[in-house]
Amino acid sequence: MQPPPVRSHDPKTNAAKSLLIIRMAFLALLTALGQAPAVKADPAAARLLIPERIFDGEKFLADRAVLIGSQGRISAVGPAERLTSAHPDVPVRRLNGVTLLPGLIEGHSHVLLHPYDETPWNDQVLKESRAERVVRAVTHLKASLAAGFTTLRDLGTEGAGYADVGLRTALEKGVIAGPRLIVVGPAMVVTGSYGPKGFAPNFRPPLGAEEADETRVITVARDQIGHGIDWVKVYADYRWGPNGATRPTFSRAELQAIVATARDAGLPVAAHASSIEGMRRATLAGVRSIEHGDAGTREIFALMAEHGVFFCPTLAAGEAIARYRGWHKGRDPAPERVRRQHSAFAAARGAGVKICAGSDAGVFRHGDNTHELELMVEYGMSPTEALHAATAVNAEMLNMADRIGRIAPGMAADLVAVRGNPGRDIGDLREVVAVWRDGVCVAASCP
Protein backbone atom coordinates (compact mmCIF):
# COMPACT_ATOMS: atom_id res chain seq x y z
CA MET A 1 0.00 0.00 0.00
CA GLN A 2 1.29 3.44 -0.85
CA PRO A 3 2.03 5.53 2.28
CA PRO A 4 0.05 8.75 2.64
CA PRO A 5 1.96 11.87 1.56
CA VAL A 6 3.83 13.70 4.35
CA ARG A 7 2.74 17.32 4.42
CA SER A 8 3.74 18.97 7.70
CA HIS A 9 7.34 19.82 6.76
CA ASP A 10 6.72 20.56 3.11
CA PRO A 11 8.11 24.09 2.49
CA LYS A 12 5.72 24.50 -0.46
CA THR A 13 2.72 23.78 1.78
CA ASN A 14 4.00 26.21 4.40
CA ALA A 15 4.47 28.89 1.74
CA ALA A 16 0.93 28.26 0.53
CA LYS A 17 -0.35 28.63 4.11
CA SER A 18 1.44 31.97 4.48
CA LEU A 19 -0.04 33.17 1.18
CA LEU A 20 -3.51 32.13 2.34
CA ILE A 21 -3.11 34.09 5.60
CA ILE A 22 -1.95 37.20 3.64
CA ARG A 23 -4.87 36.80 1.22
CA MET A 24 -7.38 36.48 4.08
CA ALA A 25 -5.93 39.58 5.77
CA PHE A 26 -6.16 41.48 2.47
CA LEU A 27 -9.79 40.42 1.97
CA ALA A 28 -10.61 41.46 5.56
CA LEU A 29 -9.05 44.87 4.85
CA LEU A 30 -11.04 45.27 1.63
CA THR A 31 -14.23 44.30 3.46
CA ALA A 32 -13.49 46.87 6.20
CA LEU A 33 -13.03 49.51 3.49
CA GLY A 34 -16.31 48.48 1.84
CA GLN A 35 -14.52 47.24 -1.29
CA ALA A 36 -14.92 43.49 -0.95
CA PRO A 37 -14.77 41.80 -4.37
CA ALA A 38 -18.02 40.36 -5.74
CA VAL A 39 -18.65 36.85 -4.44
CA LYS A 40 -20.92 34.23 -6.02
CA ALA A 41 -24.20 33.46 -4.27
CA ASP A 42 -23.60 31.52 -1.09
CA PRO A 43 -23.95 27.85 -2.04
CA ALA A 44 -25.27 27.20 1.44
CA ALA A 45 -28.32 29.43 0.88
CA ALA A 46 -31.56 27.76 -0.17
CA ARG A 47 -33.51 29.14 -3.14
CA LEU A 48 -36.90 28.45 -4.66
CA LEU A 49 -36.99 28.57 -8.46
CA ILE A 50 -40.38 29.03 -10.11
CA PRO A 51 -40.07 28.56 -13.89
CA GLU A 52 -42.88 28.41 -16.44
CA ARG A 53 -42.37 24.64 -16.72
CA ILE A 54 -39.81 21.97 -15.90
CA PHE A 55 -38.48 18.98 -17.81
CA ASP A 56 -37.82 16.44 -15.07
CA GLY A 57 -35.61 14.14 -17.18
CA GLU A 58 -38.58 12.30 -18.67
CA LYS A 59 -41.51 14.64 -19.18
CA PHE A 60 -42.57 18.29 -19.14
CA LEU A 61 -44.58 19.56 -16.17
CA ALA A 62 -46.24 22.94 -15.66
CA ASP A 63 -46.67 24.61 -12.26
CA ARG A 64 -43.61 23.08 -10.64
CA ALA A 65 -41.26 24.91 -8.31
CA VAL A 66 -37.82 23.55 -7.52
CA LEU A 67 -36.27 24.06 -4.10
CA ILE A 68 -32.47 24.11 -4.10
CA GLY A 69 -31.46 23.02 -0.62
CA SER A 70 -28.46 24.06 1.39
CA GLN A 71 -26.19 21.19 0.36
CA GLY A 72 -26.24 21.86 -3.39
CA ARG A 73 -29.02 19.33 -3.83
CA ILE A 74 -32.65 19.57 -4.89
CA SER A 75 -34.64 19.24 -1.69
CA ALA A 76 -38.21 19.51 -3.04
CA VAL A 77 -40.18 19.69 -6.29
CA GLY A 78 -43.89 20.52 -6.30
CA PRO A 79 -46.67 23.00 -7.11
CA ALA A 80 -45.38 26.56 -6.74
CA GLU A 81 -48.02 27.68 -4.26
CA ARG A 82 -47.50 24.71 -1.95
CA LEU A 83 -43.71 25.10 -1.88
CA THR A 84 -43.83 28.88 -1.40
CA SER A 85 -46.14 28.60 1.59
CA ALA A 86 -44.20 25.65 3.04
CA HIS A 87 -40.90 27.62 2.81
CA PRO A 88 -41.83 31.26 3.54
CA ASP A 89 -38.25 32.27 4.44
CA VAL A 90 -36.60 30.97 1.28
CA PRO A 91 -35.88 33.60 -1.41
CA VAL A 92 -38.05 33.05 -4.51
CA ARG A 93 -36.73 33.45 -8.07
CA ARG A 94 -39.48 33.67 -10.69
CA LEU A 95 -38.35 32.60 -14.16
CA ASN A 96 -41.17 33.79 -16.42
CA GLY A 97 -41.23 32.24 -19.89
CA VAL A 98 -38.40 29.93 -18.89
CA THR A 99 -38.06 26.11 -18.90
CA LEU A 100 -35.92 24.52 -16.18
CA LEU A 101 -34.16 21.27 -17.08
CA PRO A 102 -31.63 18.95 -15.44
CA GLY A 103 -28.08 20.01 -16.32
CA LEU A 104 -27.38 18.47 -19.73
CA ILE A 105 -24.94 15.56 -19.98
CA GLU A 106 -22.56 15.29 -22.93
CA GLY A 107 -22.02 11.60 -23.59
CA HIS A 108 -18.99 11.98 -25.89
CA SER A 109 -16.60 14.92 -26.06
CA HIS A 110 -12.90 15.65 -26.53
CA VAL A 111 -12.06 18.81 -24.61
CA LEU A 112 -8.43 18.52 -25.74
CA LEU A 113 -9.42 18.86 -29.41
CA HIS A 114 -10.77 21.82 -31.35
CA PRO A 115 -12.53 21.92 -34.75
CA TYR A 116 -10.65 20.16 -37.54
CA ASP A 117 -11.42 22.96 -40.00
CA GLU A 118 -9.37 25.26 -37.73
CA THR A 119 -6.46 22.82 -37.35
CA PRO A 120 -6.37 19.28 -38.78
CA TRP A 121 -6.31 16.48 -36.17
CA ASN A 122 -2.76 15.44 -37.18
CA ASP A 123 -1.44 18.95 -36.53
CA GLN A 124 -3.19 19.19 -33.18
CA VAL A 125 -1.58 15.91 -32.07
CA LEU A 126 1.88 16.61 -33.54
CA LYS A 127 2.41 20.38 -33.46
CA GLU A 128 0.43 21.85 -30.57
CA SER A 129 2.22 21.93 -27.22
CA ARG A 130 0.62 20.24 -24.23
CA ALA A 131 0.35 23.70 -22.63
CA GLU A 132 -1.60 25.09 -25.60
CA ARG A 133 -3.89 22.10 -25.65
CA VAL A 134 -4.66 22.36 -21.92
CA VAL A 135 -5.30 26.11 -22.13
CA ARG A 136 -7.69 25.48 -25.02
CA ALA A 137 -9.39 22.74 -22.98
CA VAL A 138 -10.03 25.19 -20.13
CA THR A 139 -11.91 27.50 -22.53
CA HIS A 140 -13.76 24.49 -23.97
CA LEU A 141 -14.93 23.48 -20.49
CA LYS A 142 -16.26 26.99 -19.85
CA ALA A 143 -18.08 27.03 -23.20
CA SER A 144 -19.67 23.63 -22.50
CA LEU A 145 -20.91 24.80 -19.11
CA ALA A 146 -22.31 28.03 -20.57
CA ALA A 147 -24.26 25.89 -23.08
CA GLY A 148 -25.96 24.08 -20.19
CA PHE A 149 -23.75 20.97 -20.01
CA THR A 150 -22.93 20.25 -16.37
CA THR A 151 -21.36 16.81 -16.98
CA LEU A 152 -19.10 15.60 -19.81
CA ARG A 153 -17.89 12.09 -20.55
CA ASP A 154 -14.68 12.99 -22.34
CA LEU A 155 -13.61 10.09 -24.53
CA GLY A 156 -9.91 10.48 -25.16
CA THR A 157 -7.15 13.07 -24.99
CA GLU A 158 -5.88 12.20 -28.51
CA GLY A 159 -2.18 12.40 -27.78
CA ALA A 160 -2.37 14.55 -24.65
CA GLY A 161 -1.75 11.65 -22.24
CA TYR A 162 -3.46 12.11 -18.89
CA ALA A 163 -4.11 15.85 -19.27
CA ASP A 164 -7.82 15.05 -18.78
CA VAL A 165 -7.13 13.56 -15.34
CA GLY A 166 -5.32 16.80 -14.40
CA LEU A 167 -8.20 18.90 -15.72
CA ARG A 168 -10.67 16.84 -13.69
CA THR A 169 -8.57 17.44 -10.56
CA ALA A 170 -8.38 21.20 -11.28
CA LEU A 171 -12.19 21.26 -11.65
CA GLU A 172 -12.69 19.31 -8.43
CA LYS A 173 -10.39 21.73 -6.57
CA GLY A 174 -12.29 24.72 -7.98
CA VAL A 175 -9.18 26.05 -9.78
CA ILE A 176 -11.20 26.35 -13.01
CA ALA A 177 -14.93 26.41 -13.76
CA GLY A 178 -16.54 23.71 -15.86
CA PRO A 179 -18.75 20.66 -15.95
CA ARG A 180 -17.96 17.57 -13.88
CA LEU A 181 -15.62 15.53 -16.04
CA ILE A 182 -15.51 11.78 -16.62
CA VAL A 183 -12.24 10.84 -18.32
CA VAL A 184 -10.53 7.97 -20.18
CA GLY A 185 -6.94 9.21 -20.55
CA PRO A 186 -5.09 8.18 -23.73
CA ALA A 187 -7.53 5.35 -24.81
CA MET A 188 -6.39 1.97 -26.22
CA VAL A 189 -5.76 0.95 -29.84
CA VAL A 190 -4.11 -2.07 -31.50
CA THR A 191 -0.59 -1.70 -32.87
CA GLY A 192 -0.43 -0.18 -36.32
CA SER A 193 -4.04 0.93 -36.51
CA TYR A 194 -4.13 4.50 -35.24
CA GLY A 195 -2.80 7.83 -36.46
CA PRO A 196 -1.11 10.13 -37.15
CA LYS A 197 -0.21 8.13 -40.26
CA GLY A 198 1.54 8.64 -43.60
CA PHE A 199 5.13 9.02 -42.41
CA ALA A 200 8.35 7.41 -43.66
CA PRO A 201 8.66 3.93 -42.11
CA ASN A 202 11.83 4.93 -40.20
CA PHE A 203 9.94 7.71 -38.43
CA ARG A 204 7.54 6.85 -35.63
CA PRO A 205 5.42 9.84 -34.66
CA PRO A 206 3.72 10.05 -31.25
CA LEU A 207 0.23 8.56 -31.53
CA GLY A 208 -3.23 9.82 -30.63
CA ALA A 209 -3.82 6.79 -28.35
CA GLU A 210 -1.87 4.03 -26.55
CA GLU A 211 -1.11 0.78 -28.40
CA ALA A 212 -1.65 -2.62 -26.78
CA ASP A 213 -2.05 -6.20 -28.03
CA GLU A 214 -2.57 -9.73 -26.73
CA THR A 215 -1.72 -10.12 -23.02
CA ARG A 216 -0.34 -6.56 -22.91
CA VAL A 217 -3.90 -5.22 -23.11
CA ILE A 218 -4.26 -6.18 -19.44
CA THR A 219 -1.05 -4.34 -18.45
CA VAL A 220 -2.00 -1.22 -20.39
CA ALA A 221 -5.57 -1.22 -19.06
CA ARG A 222 -4.28 -1.57 -15.48
CA ASP A 223 -1.68 1.15 -16.06
CA GLN A 224 -4.33 3.53 -17.40
CA ILE A 225 -6.65 2.69 -14.49
CA GLY A 226 -3.75 3.39 -12.10
CA HIS A 227 -3.40 6.85 -13.63
CA GLY A 228 -6.91 7.71 -12.47
CA ILE A 229 -9.21 7.25 -15.47
CA ASP A 230 -12.96 6.78 -14.91
CA TRP A 231 -13.76 4.65 -18.00
CA VAL A 232 -11.60 2.56 -20.35
CA LYS A 233 -11.95 3.59 -24.02
CA VAL A 234 -11.01 1.14 -26.78
CA TYR A 235 -11.10 1.34 -30.57
CA ALA A 236 -12.82 -1.92 -31.58
CA ASP A 237 -12.36 -1.03 -35.25
CA TYR A 238 -10.61 1.62 -37.27
CA ARG A 239 -9.92 2.79 -40.80
CA TRP A 240 -6.90 0.54 -41.43
CA GLY A 241 -8.15 -1.88 -44.10
CA PRO A 242 -7.49 -1.74 -47.87
CA ASN A 243 -8.21 1.78 -49.18
CA GLY A 244 -8.76 2.96 -45.61
CA ALA A 245 -11.76 0.69 -45.05
CA THR A 246 -12.99 0.30 -41.48
CA ARG A 247 -11.96 -3.14 -40.18
CA PRO A 248 -12.01 -4.75 -36.72
CA THR A 249 -8.92 -4.23 -34.55
CA PHE A 250 -8.94 -6.01 -31.17
CA SER A 251 -9.86 -9.70 -31.20
CA ARG A 252 -12.83 -10.75 -29.15
CA ALA A 253 -10.46 -12.33 -26.60
CA GLU A 254 -8.50 -9.08 -26.26
CA LEU A 255 -11.71 -7.09 -25.77
CA GLN A 256 -12.93 -9.60 -23.18
CA ALA A 257 -9.63 -9.30 -21.29
CA ILE A 258 -9.91 -5.49 -21.29
CA VAL A 259 -13.53 -5.57 -20.10
CA ALA A 260 -12.71 -8.10 -17.35
CA THR A 261 -9.71 -6.02 -16.20
CA ALA A 262 -11.77 -2.82 -16.14
CA ARG A 263 -14.67 -4.56 -14.39
CA ASP A 264 -12.38 -5.83 -11.61
CA ALA A 265 -11.42 -2.22 -10.94
CA GLY A 266 -15.07 -1.09 -11.13
CA LEU A 267 -14.75 0.71 -14.47
CA PRO A 268 -17.01 0.46 -17.54
CA VAL A 269 -15.66 0.29 -21.11
CA ALA A 270 -16.62 2.50 -24.07
CA ALA A 271 -15.86 1.16 -27.55
CA HIS A 272 -15.39 3.14 -30.73
CA ALA A 273 -16.97 0.94 -33.43
CA SER A 274 -18.47 1.79 -36.80
CA SER A 275 -18.48 -1.63 -38.49
CA ILE A 276 -20.89 -4.47 -37.77
CA GLU A 277 -18.04 -6.82 -36.77
CA GLY A 278 -16.45 -4.23 -34.45
CA MET A 279 -19.84 -3.57 -32.84
CA ARG A 280 -20.54 -7.31 -32.48
CA ARG A 281 -17.18 -8.08 -30.83
CA ALA A 282 -17.50 -5.12 -28.45
CA THR A 283 -21.08 -6.05 -27.51
CA LEU A 284 -20.26 -9.71 -26.85
CA ALA A 285 -17.18 -8.71 -24.84
CA GLY A 286 -19.44 -6.72 -22.48
CA VAL A 287 -18.69 -3.04 -23.15
CA ARG A 288 -21.05 -0.45 -21.69
CA SER A 289 -21.37 1.81 -24.75
CA ILE A 290 -20.61 1.82 -28.46
CA GLU A 291 -19.67 5.07 -30.16
CA HIS A 292 -20.59 6.03 -33.77
CA GLY A 293 -22.09 2.74 -35.10
CA ASP A 294 -22.43 4.13 -38.63
CA ALA A 295 -22.92 0.72 -40.28
CA GLY A 296 -25.25 -0.55 -37.55
CA THR A 297 -28.19 -2.68 -38.62
CA ARG A 298 -31.38 -3.57 -36.81
CA GLU A 299 -29.87 -7.00 -35.92
CA ILE A 300 -26.72 -5.59 -34.36
CA PHE A 301 -28.68 -2.94 -32.44
CA ALA A 302 -31.04 -5.67 -31.19
CA LEU A 303 -27.97 -7.60 -29.96
CA MET A 304 -26.76 -4.44 -28.19
CA ALA A 305 -30.21 -3.94 -26.61
CA GLU A 306 -30.21 -7.56 -25.43
CA HIS A 307 -26.79 -7.02 -23.76
CA GLY A 308 -27.71 -3.64 -22.28
CA VAL A 309 -25.15 -1.74 -24.41
CA PHE A 310 -25.81 1.98 -24.98
CA PHE A 311 -25.45 3.51 -28.46
CA CYS A 312 -23.90 6.98 -28.91
CA PRO A 313 -24.51 7.98 -32.55
CA THR A 314 -22.32 11.17 -32.66
CA LEU A 315 -24.42 12.62 -35.51
CA ALA A 316 -23.00 16.13 -35.14
CA ALA A 317 -19.43 14.96 -35.74
CA GLY A 318 -20.40 13.00 -38.85
CA GLU A 319 -22.12 16.04 -40.33
CA ALA A 320 -19.23 18.34 -39.34
CA ILE A 321 -16.68 16.14 -41.13
CA ALA A 322 -18.92 16.03 -44.23
CA ARG A 323 -19.07 19.85 -44.11
CA TYR A 324 -15.29 20.12 -43.84
CA ARG A 325 -15.09 18.02 -47.01
CA GLY A 326 -17.28 20.52 -48.85
CA TRP A 327 -20.83 19.33 -48.20
CA HIS A 328 -23.40 22.16 -48.18
CA LYS A 329 -26.34 20.86 -46.17
CA GLY A 330 -29.68 21.77 -47.75
CA ARG A 331 -28.07 22.37 -51.13
CA ASP A 332 -26.16 19.15 -51.84
CA PRO A 333 -27.46 15.60 -51.46
CA ALA A 334 -26.29 13.99 -48.22
CA PRO A 335 -22.91 12.23 -48.57
CA GLU A 336 -22.68 8.48 -47.91
CA ARG A 337 -21.60 8.73 -44.26
CA VAL A 338 -24.51 11.02 -43.41
CA ARG A 339 -26.95 8.69 -45.21
CA ARG A 340 -25.53 5.75 -43.23
CA GLN A 341 -25.95 7.73 -40.00
CA HIS A 342 -29.60 8.31 -40.86
CA SER A 343 -30.30 4.61 -41.46
CA ALA A 344 -28.29 3.49 -38.41
CA PHE A 345 -30.20 5.95 -36.21
CA ALA A 346 -33.55 4.68 -37.52
CA ALA A 347 -32.44 1.04 -37.08
CA ALA A 348 -31.28 1.73 -33.51
CA ARG A 349 -34.62 3.33 -32.62
CA GLY A 350 -36.48 0.43 -34.18
CA ALA A 351 -34.41 -2.12 -32.23
CA GLY A 352 -35.04 -0.38 -28.90
CA VAL A 353 -31.37 0.08 -27.95
CA LYS A 354 -30.80 2.83 -25.38
CA ILE A 355 -29.56 5.89 -27.25
CA CYS A 356 -27.08 8.23 -25.60
CA ALA A 357 -26.68 11.87 -26.54
CA GLY A 358 -23.02 12.16 -27.46
CA SER A 359 -21.87 14.67 -30.03
CA ASP A 360 -18.09 14.12 -30.33
CA ALA A 361 -17.63 17.85 -29.63
CA GLY A 362 -14.05 18.79 -30.37
CA VAL A 363 -14.46 17.62 -33.96
CA PHE A 364 -16.66 20.75 -34.04
CA ARG A 365 -16.96 23.72 -31.66
CA HIS A 366 -17.29 23.13 -27.92
CA GLY A 367 -20.37 24.96 -26.67
CA ASP A 368 -22.27 23.85 -29.77
CA ASN A 369 -23.00 20.47 -28.11
CA THR A 370 -26.78 20.97 -28.33
CA HIS A 371 -26.45 20.53 -32.09
CA GLU A 372 -26.46 16.78 -31.43
CA LEU A 373 -29.93 17.08 -29.89
CA GLU A 374 -31.13 19.19 -32.82
CA LEU A 375 -29.93 16.45 -35.18
CA MET A 376 -31.49 13.68 -33.08
CA VAL A 377 -34.81 15.50 -33.59
CA GLU A 378 -34.09 16.05 -37.29
CA TYR A 379 -33.31 12.31 -37.62
CA GLY A 380 -36.67 11.31 -36.11
CA MET A 381 -36.79 11.68 -32.33
CA SER A 382 -39.27 13.93 -30.56
CA PRO A 383 -37.67 16.81 -28.62
CA THR A 384 -38.75 15.07 -25.39
CA GLU A 385 -36.92 11.85 -26.41
CA ALA A 386 -33.75 13.78 -27.30
CA LEU A 387 -33.84 15.64 -23.96
CA HIS A 388 -34.46 12.36 -22.11
CA ALA A 389 -31.33 10.96 -23.83
CA ALA A 390 -29.19 13.95 -22.82
CA THR A 391 -30.31 13.77 -19.18
CA ALA A 392 -31.76 10.59 -17.61
CA VAL A 393 -30.43 8.11 -20.21
CA ASN A 394 -26.89 9.50 -20.16
CA ALA A 395 -26.96 9.50 -16.35
CA GLU A 396 -27.96 5.82 -16.42
CA MET A 397 -25.16 5.04 -18.89
CA LEU A 398 -22.70 6.72 -16.52
CA ASN A 399 -24.07 4.76 -13.54
CA MET A 400 -24.89 8.13 -11.98
CA ALA A 401 -28.70 8.01 -12.15
CA ASP A 402 -28.90 8.45 -8.38
CA ARG A 403 -27.14 11.84 -8.59
CA ILE A 404 -27.70 13.58 -11.94
CA GLY A 405 -29.99 13.62 -14.99
CA ARG A 406 -33.32 14.34 -13.25
CA ILE A 407 -35.06 17.10 -11.37
CA ALA A 408 -36.14 15.25 -8.25
CA PRO A 409 -35.55 15.53 -4.50
CA GLY A 410 -32.10 14.29 -3.50
CA MET A 411 -30.49 14.85 -6.89
CA ALA A 412 -27.57 17.27 -7.36
CA ALA A 413 -28.92 20.74 -8.15
CA ASP A 414 -27.39 20.68 -11.65
CA LEU A 415 -29.88 22.76 -13.61
CA VAL A 416 -30.17 24.74 -16.81
CA ALA A 417 -32.77 27.45 -17.43
CA VAL A 418 -33.62 28.29 -21.05
CA ARG A 419 -35.99 30.88 -22.47
CA GLY A 420 -38.87 29.29 -24.40
CA ASN A 421 -39.98 25.68 -24.59
CA PRO A 422 -37.44 23.16 -25.95
CA GLY A 423 -40.19 20.53 -25.81
CA ARG A 424 -41.80 22.34 -28.72
CA ASP A 425 -38.69 23.70 -30.42
CA ILE A 426 -35.41 21.96 -29.52
CA GLY A 427 -33.62 25.10 -30.81
CA ASP A 428 -34.75 26.90 -27.62
CA LEU A 429 -32.02 24.93 -25.80
CA ARG A 430 -29.62 27.54 -27.15
CA GLU A 431 -31.44 30.30 -25.23
CA VAL A 432 -29.60 29.66 -21.97
CA VAL A 433 -30.61 32.01 -19.14
CA ALA A 434 -28.65 30.42 -16.29
CA VAL A 435 -26.79 27.26 -15.31
CA TRP A 436 -26.36 25.80 -11.81
CA ARG A 437 -23.85 23.15 -10.78
CA ASP A 438 -24.34 21.64 -7.34
CA GLY A 439 -26.73 24.49 -6.52
CA VAL A 440 -24.30 27.28 -7.43
CA CYS A 441 -25.16 29.50 -10.37
CA VAL A 442 -22.11 29.20 -12.59
CA ALA A 443 -22.90 30.51 -16.06
CA ALA A 444 -24.96 33.11 -17.94
CA SER A 445 -26.95 35.56 -15.81
CA CYS A 446 -27.80 34.32 -12.33
CA PRO A 447 -31.40 35.21 -11.53
Ligand SMILES: [Zn+2]
Ligand atom coordinates in the same frame (compact mmCIF):
# COMPACT_ATOMS: atom_id res chain seq x y z
ZN1 LIG B 1 -14.67 10.77 -30.25
